[in-house]
Amino acid sequence: MNEFQLYLKVGQKIRKIREDKGISQQELADRCNFEKSNMSRIEAGKTNLTLKTLLTISTVLTVPLKDFLDFEE
Amino acid sequence: MNEFQLYLKVGQKIRKIREDKGISQQELADRCNFEKSNMSRIEAGKTNLTLKTLLTISTVLTVPLKDFLDFEE
DNA sequence: TGCTCAGATATCATATATGATAACCTATAT
C-alpha cells in the first residue's frame, strides 16, 4: 500500500461510516468544526490526515480510532 | 482522550514495538529515512503525526497500521 | 582521560494540512 492508496481508503472509511449514520457531509463537518470543503477533501482522499483530525472525526462519529485504519494491507 | 494524550500514546506504542524488535531509534530512523531527531520527537509524543509518517513506520516495523491506534479510549 | 553510542533538544527552512471563503454542479422541489 502506498500513501495515496491509504488516503483514499481512509476517506472511503469515513464516508461509509458517515453514511451509515445517515448524516450529511455538511452535518459531519459542522460537528467537527471543519469547513465542509475540508470534509470533502478528506473523504475524497486528497489529504494526508493528521492524528488530530482523525481523533476529531472518530469522536464525532463515535467509532474507535483504529477503525479508520483497519483494512487488509 | 485529548489530542496530546493521543500523541503520547502513539509515541509510546512506536517505542514499545521498536524496543521489542531490538533496534535503536537511530536504526529505525535510518530505515524510515527520517532524521533521528524526528524519531525522538515522534516517540516523545511531541508531534501530530500524519498518515504518511505512520505508514512509513508501520511498513518498516512490519506491524499493521491500526496497531498504533489500538488502545482503550 | 578520551571516545563511541543512544537519545534529547534547539533552530531554521520547506512543504503541506487545515481554516476560511467563494464559486460551481446536480438534483429536487416549489
Added chain:
DNA sequence: ATATAGGTTATCATATATGATATCTGAGCA
C-alpha cells in the same frame, strides 16, 4: 424560473510536520 440541499473544486492565509543540522547529556568502554 427560482430556491435549496449536498457535494466539489479553487484559492489564499496560517499553523505546523518534517527535513536538516548542530549541540548536549549520560552510559559504557578503551
